Amino acid sequence: xxxxxxxxxxxxxxxxxxxxxxxxxxxxxxxxxxxxxxxxxxxxxxxxxxxxxxxxxxxxxxxxxxxxxxxxxxxxxxxxxxxxxxxxxxxxxxxxxxxxxxxxxxxxxxxxxxxxxxxxxxxxxxxxxxxxxxxxxxxxxxxxxxxxxxxxxxxxxxxxxxxxxxxxxxxxxxxxxxxxxxxxxxxxxxxxxxxxxxxxxxxxxxxxxxxxxxxxxxxxxxxxxxxxxxxxxxxxxxxxxxxxxxxxxxxxxxxxxxxxxxxxxxxxxxx
Amino acid sequence: xxxxxxxxxxxxxxxxxxxxxxxxxxxxxxxxxxxxxxxxxxxxxxxxxxxxxxxxxxxxxxxxxxxxxxxxxxxxxxxxxxxxxxxxxxxxxxxxxxxxxxxxxxxxxxxxxxxxxxxxxxxxxxxxxxxxxxxxxxxxxxxxxxxxxxxxxxxxxxxxxxxxxxxxxxxxxxxxxxxxxxxxxxxxxxxxxxxxxxxxxxxxxxxxxxxx
Numbered sequence: 001x002x003x004x005x006x007x008x009x010x011x012x013x014x015x016x017x018x019x020x021x022x023x024x025x026x027x028x029x030x031x032x033x034x035x036x037x038x039x040x041x042x043x044x045x046x047x048x049x050x051x052x053x054x055x056x057x058x059x060x061x062x063x064x065x066x067x068x069x070x071x072x073x074x075x076x077x078x079x080x081x082x083x084x085x086x087x088x089x090x091x092x093x094x095x096x097x098x099x100x101x102x103x104x105x106x107x108x109x110x111x112x113x114x115x116x117x118x119x120x121x122x123x124x125x126x127x128x129x130x131x132x133x134x135x136x137x138x139x140x141x142x143x144x145x146x147x148x149x150x151x152x153x154x155x156x157x158x159x160x161x162x163x164x165x166x167x168x169x170x171x172x173x174x175x176x177x178x179x180x181x182x183x184x185x186x187x188x189x190x191x192x193x194x195x196x197x198x199x200x201x202x203x204x205x206x207x208x209x210x211x212x213x214x215x216x217x218x219x220x221x222x223x224x225x226x227x228x229x230x231x232x233x234x235x236x237x238x239x240x241x242x243x244x245x246x247x248x249x250x251x252x253x254x255x256x257x258x259x260x261x262x263x264x265x266x267x268x269x270x271x
Numbered sequence: 272x273x274x275x276x277x278x279x280x281x282x283x284x285x286x287x288x289x290x291x292x293x294x295x296x297x298x299x300x301x302x303x304x305x306x307x308x309x310x311x312x313x314x315x316x317x318x319x320x321x322x323x324x325x326x327x328x329x330x331x332x333x334x335x336x337x338x339x340x341x342x343x344x345x346x347x348x349x350x351x352x353x354x355x356x357x358x359x360x361x362x363x364x365x366x367x368x369x370x371x372x373x374x375x376x377x378x379x380x381x382x383x384x385x386x387x388x389x390x391x392x393x394x395x396x397x398x399x400x401x402x403x404x405x406x407x408x409x410x411x412x413x414x415x416x417x418x419x420x421x422x423x424x425x426x427x428x429x430x431x432x433x434x435x436x437x438x439x440x441x442x443x444x445x446x447x448x449x450x451x452x453x454x455x456x457x458x459x460x461x462x463x464x465x466x467x468x469x470x471x472x473x474x475x476x477x478x479x480x481x482x483x
Contacts, residue, residue, distance in 0.1 A: 151435075154441070154445050154448060172435035173435055173444075173445060174435060175432075175444075179433070182344050183344065183435075185348070186343065186344040186347045186348050187347050188343065188347065188354070
């Protein structure tokens with residue numbers, strides 16, 4: 001979803017950076033981090049469960065934040081410090097490219113288009129398109145949607161993806177997630193289609209709704225790293241593997257997604 | 272811009288169709304409801320007058336989006352299923368009829384009271400006098416403001432975009448977010464709205480001239 005939105009900022013930062021010699025991005029991130037004992041992460045501010053700024057204390061909270069902290073400690077040792085910089089969907093790649101952040105962990109799907117500009121770590125979350133339905137809905141997976149009405153976000157490519165699996169589904173587009181959830185509750189449609197990550201956040205806030213049917217596309221999230229930073233990329237990948245083996249990763253998944261109705265552990269199994 | 276016409280011609284045509292249908296239905300029904308409300312207010316009954324005022328003030332003073340969202344989200348929860356197009360058209364009709372009621376009331380009131388009394392004295396009933404003497408004159412007076420309201424109504428039908436009514440603006444939003452060419456997508460629908468409103472403006476102008 002929203003994939004093509006990236007192209008615009010991507011193209012811009014490509015244009016800008018092709019001119020400035022990429023000096024900052026060329027410095028060895030891993031060495032710098034080891035000497036300063038700090039890794040700077042670009043994170044989102046408004047993604048429930050993943051990375052959300054808590055208005056009460058102005059601190060980022062979520063799965064991605066905890067994971068970033070764990071990876072930092074894994075790479076730099078117990079004294080390692082993770083610093084968080086808020087990035088938006090538009091600014092996260094420029095921030096990375098010009099060296100303001102060392103890595104971006106912000107619900108970014110690993111896509112071929114993005115890989116042309118930046119490198120990705122191995123996946124840390126098996127994201128993909130999924131369905132949000134009322135608790136007692138007869139819709140169990142995407143194939144049940146034939147002849148049903150599906151709610152999407154206007155211009156989102158989720159609706160086109162649904163048509164591939166259920167050609168007879170009727171798709172209506174709402175302006176934003178708030179309206180889409182209201183429309184679903186008012187039975188204007190039988191299911192809301194979007195990234196499972198987004199839907200888990202919506203399901204937590206709306207007990208009458210549940211994520212169902214698993215993911216029907218594969219768009220796993222990866223940590224974005226500058227292309228020239230191979231040693232840092234390897235260190236991050238190693239850290240993710242170590243966290244998975246030590247059980248820390250599963251612990252974090254359980255902590256943040258354990259209470260989400262319809263959350264599927266098997267789906268999250270990375271190996 | 273030509274590109275958008277070429278690639279999304281079908282989508283735009285569908286949008287134009289829904290916008291036109293919504294506007295026509297709203298125009299007819301809001302004129303009927305609006306005129307009835309104006310006439311009811313002329314009756315001596317205080318209660319009827321009061322009820323009409325409540326209707327008019329409520330629908331005239333609430334944003335259209337709120338009215339339409341009420342029909343789209345609340346009605347299906349407690350009463351019956353209603354799709355985006357129907358919810359939008361009902362909301363727009365109720366909203367517009369409140370304005371039309373006020374316009375026509377002002378028209379009726381600007382016709383001299385003597386006209387009604389004179390007609391009554393020739394043996395016409397109250398309703399006959401209204402129908403054949405007062406209302407035709409009232410309509411003639413309010414044609415310019417009525418024309419304004421009709422043009423507004425066509426543009427207001429873009430409210431359908433917010434409840435998935437598939438109208439012109441909905442299609443424009445969809446096209447804009449697939450092509451990333453927001454400016455041209457909106458320019459195209461701007462021109463299409465112009466195609467709808469210009470003939471109506473001209474017709475109202477023509478009517479105004481012919482009747483004066």
